Amino acid sequence: MAQTELPAEPRMIAISSGKGGVGKSTVTANIAVAMAEAGLRVGVVDADIYGPSIPRMLGIPAGKPAMSPAQKVIPAEAHGVKVMSMAMLSDDDSPAILRGPMVTKYLQMFIRQVEWGALDVLLLDLPPGTGDIQLTLAQAFPLTGAVVVSTPQDVSLKIARRGLRMMEQVKVPILGVIENMSGFTCPECGTVTHIFHEGGGEAIARELGVEFLGKVPLDPTVVDCGDDGRPLVLAAPESSAAAAYRSIATRLAGSACDIVGIATPFAWTLTDDTGKPAPVQALVSGPADRLAALDHADGALLLRWADGADQRLTDRDLRLVCQCAQCRDEMSGKRILNPENVSLNINLTRVWSVGNYALGMAFSDGHDTGIYTFQALQTMAGTELEDV
Numbered sequence: 322m323a324q325t326e327l328p329a330e331p332r333m334i335a336i337s338s339g340k341g342g343v344g345k346s347t348v349t350a351n352i353a354v355a356m357a358e359a360g361l362r363v364g365v366v367d368a369d370i371y372g373p374s375i376p377r378m379l380g381i382p383a384g385k386p387a388m389s390p391a392q393k394v395i396p397a398e399a400h401g402v403k404v405m406s407m408a409m410l411s412d413d414d415s416p417a418i419l420r421g422p423m424v425t426k427y428l429q430m431f432i433r434q435v436e437w438g439a440l441d442v443l444l445l446d447l448p449p450g451t452g453d454i455q456l457t458l459a460q461a462f463p464l465t466g467a468v469v470v471s472t473p474q475d476v477s478l479k480i481a482r483r484g485l486r487m488m489e490q491v492k493v494p495i496l497g498v499i500e501n502m503s504g505f506t507c508p509e510c511g512t513v514t515h516i517f518h519e520g521g522g523e524a525i526a527r528e529l530g531v532e533f534l535g536k537v538p539l540d541p542t543v544v545d546c547g548d549d550g551r552p553l554v555l556a557a558p559e560s561s562a563a564a565a566y567r568s569i570a571t572r573l574a575g576s577a578c579d580i581v582g583i584a585t586p587f588a589w590t591l592t593d594d595t596g597k598p599a600p601v602q603a604l605v606s607g608p609a610d611r612l613a614a615l616d617h618a619d620g621a622l623l624l625r626w627a628d629g630a631d632q633r634l635t636d637r638d639l640r641l642v643c644q645c646a647q648c649r650d651e652m653s654g655k656r657i658l659n660p661e662n663v664s665l666n667i668n669l670t671r672v673w674s675v676g677n678y679a680l681g682m683a684f685s686d687g688h689d690t691g692i693y694t695f696q697a698l699q700t701m702a703g704t705e706l707e708d709v
C-alpha cells in the first residue's frame with residue numbers, strides 16, 4: 322500500500338507491559354494525543370478491563386455513551402482522540418469482575434460495535450501482564466504490532482522480555498520498547514538523576530533485535546496531568562517528557578506503516594467476491610510468515626507469502642486438513658472427519674483473518690470452525706495430502 326493512501330482499516334497497536342504501574346496508560350494517553358496533534362485520526366480502546374484509567378487521564382466525564390441509529394456505541398472524544406473504555410459502562414468506581422470469555426466479548430464489542438468512523442491508528446491499552454487475557458487479545462485482534470513499556474529496573478525488564486516472547490508466539494510484530502520513568506530531571510537545576518538503573522530498555526531492545534522507541538523521564542508533572550485529565554503533551558508541551566512522547570508517537574506511527582503484509586482485519590466472501598484483501602508487494606527479503614496476497618481460482622486458494630513464495634491449496638484439501646475439534650481428535654490428533662463424506666465439489670465460501678497469524682475458513686458444507694495458522698498452511702506446501 323502506498324504510504325499516502327489512507328488505510329482501509331486502522332493500524333491496531335497494543336501497548337503492553339509485563340507488570341502494572343510502569344506507566345503504560347499514561348504513555349498510551351500521551352502518545353494518542355501527540356498522534357492526534359500530528360494530524361492522525363486516533364482511537365484508544367482502554368482494554369485494561371479491570372483498571373480502566375484512560376478516560377480519567379484524558380478528562381472524559383463519567384456517563385453512559387450514546388448509541389448511534391445503527392445501534393453502535395458512540396465513543397467519547399477528548400483532545401482529538403476517540404475513546405472506548407470499560408469505565409464508560411460501569412456505574413461506579415469498583416473494578417469490573419468478569420471472567421476471561423466475557424472480557425474477550427467486551428473487547429470484541431469495543432472494537433467492532435463502536436462507531437469509530439475513519440481512523441488511522443487504534444491504540445489498545447492492554448491490561449498489565451502476560452497471562453491469558455493478553456494472549457487472547459493478541460489472538461482475537463488483528464494487531465499490527467505491539468509495544469512494550471518498561472521501567473529501567475532489571476526485574477521489570479525480565480518481565481518485559483516475557484511479554485515480547487508472548488507476542489512473538491502469536492506472530493504479533495514487536496514495534497519496539499519504551500523505557501518510562503527513565504531518570505529524574507531536577508526542576509531547579511536541570512540535573513538528571515538516574516534513580517533506577519539506566520539504559521535497560523535500550524539493552525533489551527538491542528538484545529531482542531527490536532526498535533528502541535525512546536525513554537520518558539520521571540517527571541512529577543506527569544502525575545498531576547493524569548489526575549487533571551490534561552495529558553502532559555498539552556499541559557507542558559515544552560517539557561522533556563512531552564518531547565519524548567511526541568518523538569515516540571512519530572516513530573511509532575512510522576514503524577506501524579512499515580509492517581509488511583495484507584491489511585487486516587478482512588473478511589472475504591468468495592460467493593460475491595466482497596471484502597477481498599488488497600495485495601501488497603512481496604519482497605525476497607520479506608518475512609515468510611506474512612501474507613502478501615490471496616486469490617481463488619479453479620477450486621483452489623492461491624496464497625502469496627511476503628517473501629514472494631506462491632502456494633496453491635485446493636478447497637477440498639483445505640477442508641480435509643481442518644484441525645478443529647469436530648474434525649480431529651483433540652488428544653490423538655487423528656482425523657475424525659471421514660473423507661468420503663466430503664463432496665468432491667466442496668467450495669470455500671468465506672476466508673477471514675484471525676489475528677496476524679491465521680486464516681478462518683468457511684465451506685459450502687456449512688463448516689466454519691477451522692482456524693488455519695500460517696505455519697500449518699505452509700507445511701501443506703508440496704505435501705501429499707491424505708485423501709480418499
Ligand SMILES: Nc1ncnc2c1ncn2[C@@H]1O[C@H](COP(=O)(O)OP(=O)(O)OP(=O)(O)O)[C@@H](O)[C@H]1O
Nearest residue numbers: 341342343344345346347449538539540543544547
Ligand atoms: N514518566 C512519568 N513520570 C512520573 N510519573 C509517571 C510517569 N509515567 C507514569 N507516571 C505515574 O505512574 C503511575 C502509574 O501510571 P499508569 O497508571 O499509567 O501505569 P500503568 O502501567 O498503566 O498501570 P496499570 O496497568 O496498573 O493500570 C501514575 O500515577 C502516573 O501518573
